[in-house]
Structures are given as C-alpha cells and as structure tokens.
Amino acid sequence: MRKILLIAVLLGLLPFIHGCATATYGKAFEQTSTPGQYTSKIYTNAFASQKEATDRVNEESKKFMAEKGYKSYKIISTKTETFPSAVTFVVQFTK
Secondary structure, eight states: OHHHHHHHHHHHHHHHHTTOOEEOTTOOOEEOSSTTEEEEEEEEOTTOOHHHHHHHHHHHHHHHHHHHTOOEEEEEEEEEETTTTEEEEEEEEEO
C-alpha cells in the first residue's frame, strides 16, 4: 500500500517538475562560419523534453536579438544528445 501511495504522489508531482531544468551554462550562442548563424546548446535534466529546450532557446534568441540588433530568427536544425542530456540548436538571425 505504501508503494502505491508513493508512486501516486510521484506521478502527481511529475507535471510540476517536468521541464523545470534547462541551462546554457553561460554559452548562449556561438557564431558559426555562416554570417548570422549561431549554435546554442541547451542542457536538460531527465524531466525536461525537447519542447522545454526549444522554449528556452526561443527565450535566449529574443534576448540575443535585442542585444545584437537582429529583427528575426529561425531555428534551422536541432540535434539531441543523450549524454550529457542536451539539445544543440542552429539558429539563423536576420537584420
């Protein structure tokens, strides 16, 4: 009975902790060889999905646009890594 209660509590808490941890570790965007194109690696924990990583890169992109004077951006590609858990985005910014 205690195990069932524990599982029920953990499943009840899962929506609250899902996606709660994404990080860039201080490197928001790094320039590629193509003008206006940058990469960003968003690290995630076991509860965060690619959607949370995409939401995070969208937040970071808006901040980056404001700092650098870009008008728009488009995510060109994504690459998911299992260990460490991360998603690498290639983003094209335009002025």
